[in-house]
Amino acid sequence: MNRLPIVLAAVAGILAGALGFSLLNQPKPETDAVAVRAIVEQVLAEQPVAEAPQVAALDPTVLNPMIEDYLMSDPKLLQRLSVALEDTLRVEEQERTQVAMAEFRDAIFNAPDQIVVGNPDGDVTLVEFFDYNCGYCRAAVPDLAALIAEDPNLKVILKEFPILSNESIDAARVGVLVSRTDADYWAFHQALFSSRGKVDKAIALQAAAEQGLSQVDLELRMGEENVARTIQGSYEIAQALGITGTPTYIIGNEIIPGAIGADELRSRIANMRACGSTQCS
Numbered sequence: 001m002n003r004l005p006i007v008l009a010a011v012a013g014i015l016a017g018a019l020g021f022s023l024l025n026q027p028k029p030e031t032d033a034v035a036v037r038a039i040v041e042q043v044l045a046e047q048p049v050a051e052a053p054q055v056a057a058l059d060p061t062v063l064n065p066m067i068e069d070y071l072m073s074d075p076k077l078l079q080r081l082s083v084a085l086e087d088t089l090r091v092e093e094q095e096r097t098q099v100a101m102a103e104f105r106d107a108i109f110n111a112p113d114q115i116v117v118g119n120p121d122g123d124v125t126l127v128e129f130f131d132y133n134c135g136y137c138r139a140a141v142p143d144l145a146a147l148i149a150e151d152p153n154l155k156v157i158l159k160e161f162p163i164l165s166n167e168s169i170d171a172a173r174v175g176v177l178v179s180r181t182d183a184d185y186w187a188f189h190q191a192l193f194s195s196r197g198k199v200d201k202a203i204a205l206q207a208a209a210e211q212g213l214s215q216v217d218l219e220l221r222m223g224e225e226n227v228a229r230t231i232q233g234s235y236e237i238a239q240a241l242g243i244t245g246t247p248t249y250i251i252g253n254e255i256i257p258g259a260i261g262a263d264e265l266r267s268r269i270a271n272m273r274a275c276g277s278t279q280c281s
Contacts, residue, residue, distance in 0.1 A: 093242070100240040101253055107237055108157075108250060113230045115158040115179040117186045118148045122155030124272045126265065127250040129161040129238060132171040132192050132199040134246040136259040141193045143262035147269070148186075154269065158189065159234045161246055167200035169231070173222040174204035176230050183211035254278040 071077060101108070109125055118126075128144065130137040147154055160175055162168035171192060179185045191207040192199050201222075205215040221227070238244070241255055249256040251268050254277075268278040275281075 097241060097255065098253065104237050104240050107233060111230075111233060113176075113180070113226070113233075115160070115175070115185060116155065117158065117189075118154045118156040119152055120155060122151075122153045124153065124251070124269050125155045125157060126269065127157045127159060129159045129234060129243055129246055129248040129250075131162050131164045131168050131246045132175070132204070133162075133164045133168045137247045138193045140247050140259040141190060143259070143265065145190070146262050147265060151269070159237070160231050161234045161238060161243075161248075162231065163246065165198070167198050170201035170222070171199045171204040172231055173227050174201065174208055174218055176227045177218050177221055178208050178211065178213065181211075181213060183208070183213055187211060251278050252276070 108127060126144075126147070144156065148156060160172040162172040175185075175188070175192075178188050188207050188211050191210065192204060195203050195207070197203075201219070205218055208218055209215050238248075241250075243255065243257070245257060247259055249260075249265065251265075252272050254268065256265075256268070271278050271280045
């Protein structure tokens with residue numbers, strides 16, 4: 001069997017990858033020749049003995065012009081390869097995400113220590129990963145407040161996800177403790193996001209005190225293992241789902257990065273009620 005088309009296709013793939021690399025790193029001219037030689041040797045190793053002489057005659061001085069002619073005959077080939085690669089990687093990432101969603105579903109939606117606001121028995125659940133020092137989270141608080149106020153059947157789960165600073169971790173620890181009391185956690189949550197400057201332990205403890213809780217007691221309990229375990233749970237979910245920023249929302253099986261606004265969230269919630277998915281056909 002003539003393997004030249006296979007050689008050309010393989011080399012085209014090598015060149016496609018090498019093109020972006022060369023623009024940044026300026027490899028030595030012989031890099032392509034080495035790659036071509038490696039491909040030819042690989043093909044020769046797989047060829048039947050009877051066909052080997054036909055391919056062996058193609059040294060780089062012959063093969064390189066042929067490859068160039070092949071690529072120049074269709075200059076958009078590399079562009080199509082790049083698009084196809086991006087599509088393939090996107091599909092693979094979506095498949096990995098769905099597998100992780102299934103594996104972590106209970107941790108995402110039914111964790112015993114999770115923070116719930118809105119209707120605990122709501123027919124649609126909105127999950128938000130947040131950091132008290134995230135400016136986009138601060139800007140998104142009014143969106144969440146509006147949705148809770150207007151939608152009596154919306155369940156909201158708030159995942160402490162302190163990734164921006166040590167101060168964020170301290171505030172998150174206080175937040176976890178506040179959520180385990182009879183205090184109004186939602187009022188505490190809004191107070192932290194309406195405070196000035198960086199949210200730290202002192203600001204979080206003061207906001208908790210305004211809800212009638214003891215600052216001394218909370219500070220003594222901030223280092224408890226079960227508090228750290230709750231926050232660690234958020235980190236583990238985020239790692240599995242590829243969540244790297246705040247705010248990030250989850251509705252159904254969709255992961256929604258960024259503060260997309262109340263209207264977009266409202267639309268996805270409505271779709272969940274209508275067809276069981278955030279996007280209805």
